[in-house]
Amino acid sequence: xxxxxxxxxxxxxxxxxxxxxxxxxxxxxxxxxxxxxxxxxxxxxxxxxxxxxxxxxxxxxxxxxxxxxxxxxxxxxxxxxxxxxxxxxxxxxxxxxxxxxxxxxxxxx
Numbered sequence: 001x002x003x004x005x006x007x008x009x010x011x012x013x014x015x016x017x018x019x020x021x022x023x024x025x026x027x028x029x030x031x032x033x034x035x036x037x038x039x040x041x042x043x044x045x046x047x048x049x050x051x052x053x054x055x056x057x058x059x060x061x062x063x064x065x066x067x068x069x070x071x072x073x074x075x076x077x078x079x080x081x082x083x084x085x086x087x088x089x090x091x092x093x094x095x096x097x098x099x100x101x102x103x104x105x106x107x108x109x
Contacts, residue, residue, distance in 0.1 A: 004069075004079050011069055029071040036063035
């Protein structure tokens with residue numbers, strides 16, 4: 001079994017055991033991703049990046065991933081496929097010979 005399938009099954013089982021699917025509509029899952037991303041950002045607020053507690057970073061990052069995986073599941077998206085497709089699109093927008101070593105947006109290269 002793939003790692004992604006294992007993660008999805010664990011998330012779905014956790015959710016279903018608690019009867020939380022009723023709350024997990026696409027809009028609310030997208031909002032939850034944003035809330036959790038905000039909590040992740042808060043760990044860095046008013047500090048140097050090295051001062052953020054790694055254990056808390058792991059927890060908040062896991063929350064972001066969990067809601068993202070649940071949202072993908074709602075739409076029947078294959079997480080591996082959509083990420084690899086996005087990398088391919090980005091490779092076309094940001095060819096190595098133009099983008100290497102620069103943070104410029106693709107339309108500025």
